[in-house]
Amino acid sequence: MGATGRKRVTAVDVARSLGLSRATVGFVLNDTPGQTIPESTRRRVLAEAARMGYRPHRAAQSLRRGSSRVILFVLPDWATGVPLQQHLDEAALALDEEGYALVTCTRYAAGRARPLWELLTPDVVIGLGSFGDEELASMHGCGITRIIPAPERPATLDDWPALTSGPALQIEHLYELGHRRIGFAATADPRRSLLLDTRVRAAQHAAAGLGLGPLDVRPVDHGVESAREVVRDWLDAGVTGVAAYNDDTAATVMGAAVRAGVRVPRELAVIGHDDTPLATVFVPSISSVRIDTVGLGRHLAAFALHEADGRPLPARDSGADTVVVARESTLTGSDAPATAL
Structure with missing residues (x-):
């Protein structure tokens, strides 16, 4: 029926x-x-x-050919921002060109819904974080053997340099502009702790490599007064440059600074991450880190196809196409556009 x-x-x-x-x-x-x-x-x-x-009857066809031609990408409980969505769209397009469908699902803390891999029996399951013992047992019970990461092949976000190389570029950019006391504006959203921890670690490592002291890391929520207090604390601590978790966080810091009468970037330079449309329309415009979402999506697709049917493993993602786009929020003096505050 x-x-x-x-x-x-x-x-x-x-x-x-x-x-x-x-x-x-x-x-x-x-x-x-x-x-x-x-x-x-x-x-x-x-x-x-x-x-x-x-x-x-798709299920019957899958049984006959031993393949569902479905790749399941399991996401952490993050808000799907513009870069991640562009990344997934490009991966889906690349897989569609090869006759595969990319399906995404989110792992929620409650976990009451039946896992999607039990309904689809995908050829490959890929996650950004490690799977638990119960999840792995469920996949194995469905006959799914191509699981990334698996216990015998552990992986972390550090294995995706395009996602994690940006914070080093943020710190280097601020350093080149003369900033020696740098803060890091962390997101206050607990759901993003996995990526946040990775980015903070990369930023601290870059600062140490440049001979700087530890970054002054502070969580920033989107409340105006809360952000204003953080900005005040940074200025009292001698911080002159801030690397933000993403463009939204950078905008929150800059908005609080402007409302408090702090000149951006002359008193406090701020650089965001992800180069979203917000970075260009915000005033002053936000310097940011641009990720090659097309290349990253294509890399994910190639990696999935390698796991699915044994195609050559793509070259490791190097993050080489991740670059800083400098705008008004960090440029000063003769380099600053006339509209900079």
Whole structure:
């Protein structure tokens, strides 16, 4: 029975309607290679199947060929911002070109819904974080063996330099502009702790490599008064430059600074991350880190295809296409556009 309660039209129904053998109809509907079926018969079968409303039984097809041609990408409970969505869109396009579908799902803390891999039986499951023992047992129970990361092949966000190399560029950019006491504006959203921890660690490492002291890391929520207090504390501590978790956080810091009468960037320079549309329309415009979301999406697709059917493993993502786009929020003096505050 179909989802509407009506009986599903099968290949047997089509064969009975045409007075043909089930095998002949099955060969046509499944586009089985190596068969010498007359073109006129093939057209009759396809026309009758369309008239009767026949739809392939995808689960049965997957069992026959041993592949669902589905890649499942399991996301942490993050808000899907512009860069991540662009990344996923490009990966989906690249996989579609190869006959695969990319499906995404989110792992929520409550975890009450049935895991999507149990419903789809994907060829490959890829996650940004490690899977728990119960999740792995569930996947193995479904016959899923290509799981990334797996216990024998651990992986972390550090394995995706395009996602994690930006903070070092932020610190280097501020350092080159003469800032020696630098703060880091962390998101206050606990759901993003996995990526936040990785970015803070990368920023601290870059600061140490430049001979700077530890970064003054402070959480920033989107409340005006809260952000204003953080800005005041940074200025009291001698901080002159701030690297922000993302462009939204950078905008929050800059808005609080401007409302408090702090000149950006002359008294406090701020650089964001992700180079979202907000970075260009905010006043002053926000310097930011631009990620090659197209290249990253294509890399993810190539990696998934390697796992799915053994294609050559792509070169490791180097993060080389991650760059700083300098704008008004950090440029000063002769380099600053006339609209900088």
